[in-house]
């Protein structure tokens with residue numbers, strides 16, 4: 001009675017397989033998404049050996065997408081979860097450093113695109129951590145999976161949702177053990193973008209670290225930063241974010257895409273034994289602000305007469 005009507009035959013198996021593939025595509029939100037929605041994903045997700053950035057700050061992401069672990073005796077903080085398919089790497093990297101994902105008490109993010117927020121739901125499930133985000137990003141993380149009316153709307157894979165996320169205020173400091181992590185709203189790339197600052201110490205030498213959100217004016221086809229009706233504050237938002245980068249105490253800059261701050265060249269220099277340690281680069285935040293402002297200027301220029 002259990003199996004008589006369910007004997008496989010090739011046609012039924014094929015129909016079932018087709019149905020399951022369609023269902024999986026729907027469930028992951030990829031139906032209708034362009035095939036190019038992540039041409040870069042395999043490259044971004046290349047494995048990376050985790051390493052100590054400074055003090056209690058560690059890099060635990062894959063090679064192309066940053067995920068940062070801050071550790072304390074009373075539990076850890078994770079900044080960004082990379083892609084859904086990055087989660088096994090992030091977990092293995094945390095373990096390789098001698099920590100446990102179960103001890104992650106707080107997960108925060110830079111911005112809720114699938115390449116930085118895609119792994120958060122699964123990492124939250126594995127850790128039981130609290131998730132906290134800017135109001136715009138919390139709405140995406142818990143309700144919609146993709147933010148409406150922002151520059152890349154229409155071209156993105158939605159995120160897997162988290163059951164709940166606390167909403168943050170600009171400038172709010174979060175604590176886990178002796179970790180004090182401050183949220184700075186840096187919108188523009190998305191309206192909910194958030195950068196993070198904290199201090200890490202090694203043998204009494206404490207440095208100011210900055211985790212900068214993406215500052216790039218990337219958009220779906222047809223979006224205009226200069227006069228968008230959906231996101232009229234886009235340019236003003238970018239300017240606010242650049243002002244943050246110019247002013248922030250910044251001994252070590254980390255960015256949501258490690259290439260944006262030349263992390264791998266700096267790490268190579270450190271491993272060669274270059275002195276002073278090239279990972280410590282107090283001008284890096286100002287230089288990033290300069291490059292990003294120039295990108296936005298060029299983008300606005302290109303929108304003229306279109």
Ligand SMILES: [Zn+2]
Pocket residue numbers: 111113189214
């Ligand atoms: Zn993005």
